Every structure is written in structure tokens, then in C-alpha cells.
Amino acid sequence: MRGRRYVSAGLGLAVTLAVLVAALWPVYVRPRTDPPAPADAILVLGGAHDGREQLGLRLAREGYAPRVLFSDPYETSALMNRICHGRYSFEVSCFDPSPRTTRGEGRELARRARVEGWRRVIVVTFTPHISRARYILGKCWDGELLFADPQPRLSVLRWSYDYVYQSSGYAKAFFEDC
Numbered sequence: 684m685r686g687r688r689y690v691s692a693g694l695g696l697a698v699t700l701a702v703l704v705a706a707l708w709p710v711y712v713r714p715r716t717d718p719p720a721p722a723d724a725i726l727v728l729g730g731a732h733d734g735r736e737q738l739g740l741r742l743a744r745e746g747y748a749p750r751v752l753f754s755d756p757y758e759t760s761a762l763m764n765r766i767c768h769g770r771y772s773f774e775v776s777c778f779d780p781s782p783r784t785t786r787g788e789g790r791e792l793a794r795r796a797r798v799e800g801w802r803r804v805i806v807v808t809f810t811p812h813i814s815r816a817r818y819i820l821g822k823c824w825d826g827e828l829l830f831a832d833p834q835p836r837l838s839v840l841r842w843s844y845d846y847v848y849q850s851s852g853y854a855k856a857f858f859e860d861c
Contacts, residue, residue: 714813717829722748723801728788728808728816729754729780732762734833739807740766742831743773747805750774752795756783785816785852789823789861796824803827809835811845815852823861 725748727739736753743751755763755777767777780787792804806828808816813830820828837845 714810714817714832715830716813716832717805719745719747719805719831720803720829721746722803722805722829723750723799724748724795725751725805725807726788726792727751727753728785728806728812729756729783730809730812731835732760733809733835735807735809736762736766738831738833740771740775742805742807743771743775748773750776752791753777754780754788754791756780756787785812785819786823786856786859786861789820792820793824793861796826801826803829805829805831807831807833809833810837811842811849815849815856818853819856819861822856822859 719742725739725742727735739751739753742748750773751771753763753766753775755767756779757763763777766775769775778791780791795801796804803826804824806816806820808830810832813832817828817830
């Protein structure tokens with residue numbers, strides 16, 4: 684009798700997890716991205732150095748925007764040091780968001796957009812973060828946001844982590860303003 688309960692509970696848990704993974708698949712694994720279009724700026728959100736920095740620079744080199752803003756919340760990063768102090772044919776500026784979260788990045792985006800009169804910004808972040816970043820940045824700024832993804836390869840363990848992390852981030856963001 685007791686063994687059946689454990690099997691039933693395990694089966695119920697497995698079904699619940701399968702339903703959650705399937706329901707959140709379009710949010711975290713296949714989020715809506717946008718084709719690049721001319722914009723006022725490119726904003727590269729902080730996080731793992733997973734190709735997002737290179738994608739932001741490439742989009743600027745291809746002429747999609749005259750400036751790239753890099754969120755640089757890192758204590759020390761050789762990559763960010765090279766990027767922030769490099770020479771480019773377009774403007775590059777780096778900032779330390781306050782707070783050091785997507786919300787802080789959204790606040791800086793809104794501030795710069797207001798001062799400089801921006802209407803469209805290309806945002807670069809990684810796949811599982813796109814939907815939540817769209818939600819949070821949209822709370823901070825009502826301009827047009829186009830999202831680009833470097834599409835890094837993530838392990839099953841990393842996908843599992845991001846399902847939980849991004850979901851709890853969504854829940855937190857629901858109760859916060861910008």
C-alpha cells in the first residue's frame with residue numbers, strides 16, 4: 684500500500700513537471716525574438732559572457748544603431764574592460780546598473796532614452812531571459828524594444844536552473860514597478 688502511494692506521488696510529480704516544462708517552453712526555450720531593424724541604440728544586458736557582447740557589437744558594425752550600451756555589473760571582467768575601453772566606429776558606453784538587475788538596466792534605458800529621445804532599442808540577452816527582460820524593460824520604458832539572442836548552447840542542467848530562476852524572477856517582477 685505504502686509503495687503504491689510513493690509510485691503515485693512520483694508519477695504525479697513527473698506529470699506536473701512535464702506539464703510545467705511544456706507550458707513554459709515558448710517562454711524560456713522559444714521566446715519571441717525580432718529581426719534587427721534600424722534603432723537608436725543597442726542595449727546589451729549583463730549576465731554570462733555567452734556571445735551577447737559580440738552580437739551587440741556586430742549589430743552596431745552592421746549599422747543597426749549608432750551606439751551600444753553595455754550593462755557592466757561585474758566587479759572585474761577582462762572582456763568588459765576590453766569592450767568598454769575599445770575603439771569603435773560607433774559609440775560604446777558602459778554602465779553599472781542600480782540595482783544590479785534587469786530592473787536597474789531598465790531604469791538606465793529609460794533615463795537615457797528620455798534624455799536622448801530614443802524611440803527604438805535593440806536589446807541583446809540570452810534565450811531564457813528574453814521574455815522576462817521584455818516584461819521588465821517594458822515596465823520601465825514604453826518605446827519599441829526589439830530582442831536579439833546570441834543563442835548560446837545550454838546544458839539540460841542550465842535549462843532546468845533557468846526555468847526555476849526566470850520563473851521566480853517573473854514572480855518578483857510582477858510585484859515591482861520599474
